[in-house]
Amino acid sequence: MKRILAILVEDRAGVLTRVSGLFSRRGYNIQNIAVGRTMEPGISRMTVTVDADPLTVEQVVKQLNKLVNVIKVSDLTDELSVGRELILVKVKAEPGRRSEIQQMAATFRAKIIDISPDSMIIEVTGEEQKLQAFLLMMQEFGIKEIASTGKICLLRGSKVTRELRS
Amino acid sequence: MKLSGAQMVLACLEAENVEVVFGFPGGAVLTLYDELFKKGVKHILTRHEQGAIHAADGYARATGKPGVVIATSGPGATNLVTGLATAYMDSIPLVAITGQVATPFIGTDAFQEADITGITLPITKHNYLVKDIHEFPRILKEAFHLAGTGRKGPVLLDLPKDLQVEEGEFDYPQEVDISSYKPTYEGHSGQIMRAAAAIKKAYQPVLYAGGGVISSGAHAELLALSQKGAIPVTTTLTGLGGVPTEYALFLGMLGMHGTYAANNAVHHADLLIAVGARFDDRVTGKIDTFAPGARVIHIDIDPAEIGKNVLADIPIVGDVKLVLQEILKRLRPGDTREWCDRVLHWKKDYPLSYQQKDDHCLKPQFVIEELYRLTGGEAIVTTDVGQHQMWAAHYYRAREPRTFISSGGLGTMGFGFPAAIGAQVAFPAKTVFCIAGDGSFQMNSQELATAVHYNLPVKVMIINNHYLGMVRQWQEFFYESRYSQTSLEGSPDFIRLAEAYGARGLRATSVEEVAPAIKTALQIPGPVVIDFHVDPAENVLPMVVPNTSLVEMIGGWEK
Ligand SMILES: Cc1ncc(C[n+]2csc(CCOP(=O)(O)OP(=O)(O)O)c2C)c(N)n1
Ligand SMILES: [Mg+2]
Numbered sequence: 001m002k003r004i005l006a007i008l009v010e011d012r013a014g015v016l017t018r019v020s021g022l023f024s025r026r027g028y029n030i031q032n033i034a035v036g037r038t039m040e041p042g043i044s045r046m047t048v049t050v051d052a053d054p055l056t057v058e059q060v061v062k063q064l065n066k067l068v069n070v071i072k073v074s075d076l077t078d079e080l081s082v083g084r085e086l087i088l089v090k091v092k093a094e095p096g097r098r099s100e101i102q103q104m105a106a107t108f109r110a111k112i113i114d115i116s117p118d119s120m121i122i123e124v125t126g127e128e129q130k131l132q133a134f135l136l137m138m139q140e141f142g143i144k145e146i147a148s149t150g151k152i153c154l155l156r157g158s159k160v161t162r163e164l165r166s
Numbered sequence: 167m168k169l170s171g172a173q174m175v176l177a178c179l180e181a182e183n184v185e186v187v188f189g190f191p192g193g194a195v196l197t198l199y200d201e202l203f204k205k206g207v208k209h210i211l212t213r214h215e216q217g218a219i220h221a222a223d224g225y226a227r228a229t230g231k232p233g234v235v236i237a238t239s240g241p242g243a244t245n246l247v248t249g250l251a252t253a254y255m256d257s258i259p260l261v262a263i264t265g266q267v268a269t270p271f272i273g274t275d276a277f278q279e280a281d282i283t284g285i286t287l288p289i290t291k292h293n294y295l296v297k298d299i300h301e302f303p304r305i306l307k308e309a310f311h312l313a314g315t316g317r318k319g320p321v322l323l324d325l326p327k328d329l330q331v332e333e334g335e336f337d338y339p340q341e342v343d344i345s346s347y348k349p350t351y352e353g354h355s356g357q358i359m360r361a362a363a364a365i366k367k368a369y370q371p372v373l374y375a376g377g378g379v380i381s382s383g384a385h386a387e388l389l390a391l392s393q394k395g396a397i398p399v400t401t402t403l404t405g406l407g408g409v410p411t412e413y414a415l416f417l418g419m420l421g422m423h424g425t426y427a428a429n430n431a432v433h434h435a436d437l438l439i440a441v442g443a444r445f446d447d448r449v450t451g452k453i454d455t456f457a458p459g460a461r462v463i464h465i466d467i468d469p470a471e472i473g474k475n476v477l478a479d480i481p482i483v484g485d486v487k488l489v490l491q492e493i494l495k496r497l498r499p500g501d502t503r504e505w506c507d508r509v510l511h512w513k514k515d516y517p518l519s520y521q522q523k524d525d526h527c528l529k530p531q532f533v534i535e536e537l538y539r540l541t542g543g544e545a546i547v548t549t550d551v552g553q554h555q556m557w558a559a560h561y562y563r564a565r566e567p568r569t570f571i572s573s574g575g576l577g578t579m580g581f582g583f584p585a586a587i588g589a590q591v592a593f594p595a596k597t598v599f600c601i602a603g604d605g606s607f608q609m610n611s612q613e614l615a616t617a618v619h620y621n622l623p624v625k626v627m628i629i630n631n632h633y634l635g636m637v638r639q640w641q642e643f644f645y646e647s648r649y650s651q652t653s654l655e656g657s658p659d660f661i662r663l664a665e666a667y668g669a670r671g672l673r674a675t676s677v678e679e680v681a682p683a684i685k686t687a688l689q690i691p692g693p694v695v696i697d698f699h700v701d702p703a704e705n706v707l708p709m710v711v712p713n714t715s716l717v718e719m720i721g722g723w724e725k
Contacts, residue, residue: 010346013295018287025288055473062470068292068312071346 002031003057004083004153006161007046007064008038008071015069019046022067028052028060034085034150043071045161047152074164076153083153086125088113089135092142093120101141108134119144169336171299171329172201175263178306179207181338184234186210186225186591188218190245192238193278194265197330199236210591210620213612215242217584219249220610223258224585227571228546228592230383232259232313239265240278243324244285248578251289253320255575256377256404259313260320262290268328269297283324291319296326299334311342316349317468318381349467353484353492360480361439361463362496368437368461370505371397374420374449377404377574378442378466378486385567387490388441389413394494396502397439398509400428402449403559404574405442411543411563415506417513421449422710423556426516429708429716431509435460442466442486445475446575455715465489518560520704525677530554530629530700534561536680537599537627540688545597546571546589550582550606552636554629556706558601580609583626587613590622597625597688604630605654614667617693625687626695628660631702639705643720644712664695675699 009015016035023030032049050060057075064073076083093101093115101120105112110124124134128151135143155161169177175198179187186208191199202209212218215237222233233253237246243264253260267276272295283295292312294305302325309321365371379388379401385408392399392415400420401408409416420428432438438460443449450456453475464471464478465486472481482489520531534557537545547562548571549555555572564570571589573581586600607628617624634652641649661671670690674683680698687694708719 013297014283014287017284021287059470059474062474066468066470068344068347 001051001053003050003052003075003077004081004151005048005050005061005064006074006076006153007048008161009044009046010069010071011037011042011044012069015044018067018069019048019064022063023048023050023060026060026063028056032150034152036152047150049151072162074161076155076161079164080156081153082156083127083151084125085128085131085149085151086123087131087135087146087148089122089124089138089146090144091120091122091138092118092144094118097141104137110134167336168333170197170201170331170333171296171302171325172198172331174302174306174334174336175325176201176205176207177336178303178310178338179234182232182310187234187236188212188222188225188588189236190215190218190238190242192242192265194239194242194267194327195236195330197327198263198265198325210587210616212584212587212616214610215245216249216580217587217610217613217616219246219260219262220252220578220581220584221588221591221616222260223249223253223581224548224571224588225592226253226258226260226588227585228568228589230568232261232310233588234261234263236263237265238278239267239282240280243282244280247285247289250286250320250322252573252576252578252581254289254291256573257318257381258320259318261309261313262320262322264322264324265330266295266324266326269326270328272326282322286322289320290322291317293322293324295324296329299329299332302329302334303336303338307339307342308344312347316347350469350483351467351485351488353465353482353489355492357480357482358489358492359496361482361493362498364437364461364463364480365395365397365439365493366498366500368500369502370435371395371437371439371500371502372431372435373397373399373439373441374401374432374443375399375405375408375441376402376443379405379408380567382442382467382485382487383567384442384487384490385409387487387494390494391490391497394497395499396506398431398506400424400431402443402446402574403572406559407564407567407570410565414510417509418518419559420716422451422712423559423706423708424710424716425513425518426708426719427509427512429710429719430512432457433715433717438462440464440466440478441490444471450475451710451716452713522677526675528674528676528680528698528700530557530631530698530704531561532677533627533629533674533680533698533700534558534601537601537684538562540681540684541597541599545569545599546586546593547599547601548572548582548586548589549601550603551577551579552603552606552634553631553639553704553706554601554603554635557629562601579603579606581606583607583610583624584613586624586626587616587622590624591620598623600624600626602626602628603635604628604632604657605634608657611663614664614669614693614695618668621692623691624693626693627684628695628697629700630660630697631700631704632657633702635702636706642705660695660697664693669693669695672696673699
């Protein structure tokens with residue numbers, strides 16, 4: 001089962017290695033990971049998607065909490081939250097197919113951010129299902145390369161992650 | 167006050183009341199050693215960094231205070247790895263300080279550069295690569311704090327050469343503030359009430375105590391709970407010494423080489439009270455058949471231990487001493503008379519046993535029993551790893567906490583002798599014995615030089631079976647006696663080895679020679695090695711067949 005963990009960490013050298021190393025060392029598989037800053041200086045937020053049963057996840061969370069640089073770990077899976085991921089897709093785009101691609105992009109509310117004689121880069125944001133659907137459609141034209149940010153999440157409403165009980 | 171990085175280390179050692187450091191110098195710690203020289207700090211120079219860190223570990227296990235070890239960069243630092251892992255697995259407080267190449271050279275594969283913080287990440291409680299002298303006072307304070315609080319463990323500080331010279335303001339912090347590190351000491355009162363209620367209701371309770379009891383100094387509370395609640399008690403290898411051996415309801419060690427009484431009691435228990443223990447696989451055997459009918463109360467300072475291997479019905483996170491005190495306040499004993507009778511019968515009918523028949527084939531168990539008899543169980547005993555370790559656990563019967571010192575979690579051969587050196591440094595007037603294997607001793611026998619150098623009267627008793635005995639035993643049982651690479655031919659004459667270092671060497675090959683050898687060793691004021699030639703075919707029994715339940719044991723108690 002997929003679980004989404006939001007991990008607040010001190011922004012110290014090596015902290016990423018500590019967190020990701022813990023996952024691999026204890027045999028937990030990271031499916032997706034995103035790291036970025038927060039409003040508080042010196043504190044970063046990692047969003048990690050793992051595929052594991054609830055007991056394993058409980059153990060992951062406890063082990064993460066033991067890392068001295070980890071400030072808080074929250075399991076967002078069962079909370080009302082919004083999650084997004086951003087993908088850049090480079091597709092083959094011969095002049096004859098460009099408008100088709102443009103239409104498709106519009107349907108997905110994706111943006112075209114670069115055009116060359118035979119390719120385009122499209123930026124698309126969304127939840128997993130939408131992104132998968134989009135990639136499926138793009139495959140028809142021929143995807144040359146993609147880059148993605150990894151999924152990030154916030155709780156819905158005014159509550160912030162720090163207020164969640166851990 | 168302005169101090170250099172090296173001076174800061176020494177100021178910190180003073181502030182933390184560190185009375186001795188163990189270590190080995192090199193290029194990247196020259197400045198540190200120069201300050202050490204100027205300050206006259208007590209330093210034990212070993213002959214290998216592994217010896218230094220095991221000695222610091224032995225010191226920590228014997229005293230409860232953090233052990234401190236220093237090594238140079240690169241190979242000096244990597245030589246600490248086994249010692250760090252050993253301490254980490256048994257939650258022993260250590261502070262390891264390594265030199266590192268100068269800051270501008272980090273990451274360039276400079277001479278003697280090794281990424282020791284990267285390497286030791288999974289085997290330290292925490293580690294630091296110091297990059298800014300202004301952060302160093304805080305880091306020093308944090309290192310000692312982390313090592314010695316919560317679930318204890320080793321912390322490593324990697325200090326680049328240039329920062330040892332660079333000066334900064336030194337104001338040693340009084341307090342530590344790590345927002346993300348706040349161990350829970352007091353148990354949850356609701357859970358404690360539930361635990362007390364479960365104890366009241368239980369008919370067949372068992373206390374299963376681990377190294378956490380030693381670490382938190384909870385032995386008196388453990389005994390009180392066992393006595394007041396009439397609850398039989400068993401310990402793990404690292405819990406030995408936590409319960410007085412002559413105490414009637416003490417069942418000895420449990421697990422793979424546990425006693426019949428301990429393993430049966432746990433197997434038939436209706437309530438298992440795990441105190442500072444972590445359900446290691448050497449303890450539980452096949453996990454889903456472990457204590458099948460028991461509700462589990464699990465008390466531990468580390469929340470991650472609870473529910474890791476075995477689900478707890480009543481988890482209590484906290485310092486085991488404090489939690490046991492609270493349980494004791496609310497304790498109303500259940501009716502355990504019948505159960506205690508049954509357990510005591512097991513204890514009486516199925517004792518640990520061996521047969522010392524022929525005078526000329528010395529049994530290793532006999533040697534250790536004699537040591538117990540002649541020291542009254544009052545020595546500090548360290549062990550290496552293997553058969554002799556299990557026999558030491560069975561027959562030495564340590565009476566006091568911190569007097570039985572053994573590498574449990576990692577099972578590190580070569581640990582015993584340097585650990586004995588550390589314990590002897592801590593308690594110069596005490597009798598310290600290392601019960602060593604002929605294989606294990608050769609992994610750190612160079613430390614004889616250290617024992618001689620500082621005139622540390624450590625007594626090494628080599629249980630010399632001419633084999634890597636424990637491995638040989640498994641080959642005999644499970645690999646049709648194909649003794650692949652376990653015969654130790656070519657081992658030195660241990661008497662002459664000892665004498666080459668200027669220590670004394672003794673030998674005993676028959677029953678009558680055992681006591682005189684031990685007595686002679688006790689009278690010699692310096693280090694002694696006694697080479698006991700024992701039956702190479704002897705096996706450690708009882709033994710739980712691997713991957714079965716604790717009661718599926720190969721005998722040893724038959725009369
Ligand atoms: C560093 C290390 N290497 C290998 C082992 C595997 N091992 C466990 S017990 C043992 C045999 C130890 O032989 P010895 O010290 O002579 O003790 P004995 O079992 O004969 O009493 C070995 C090789 C280990 N525990 N530690
Ligand atoms: Mg041997």
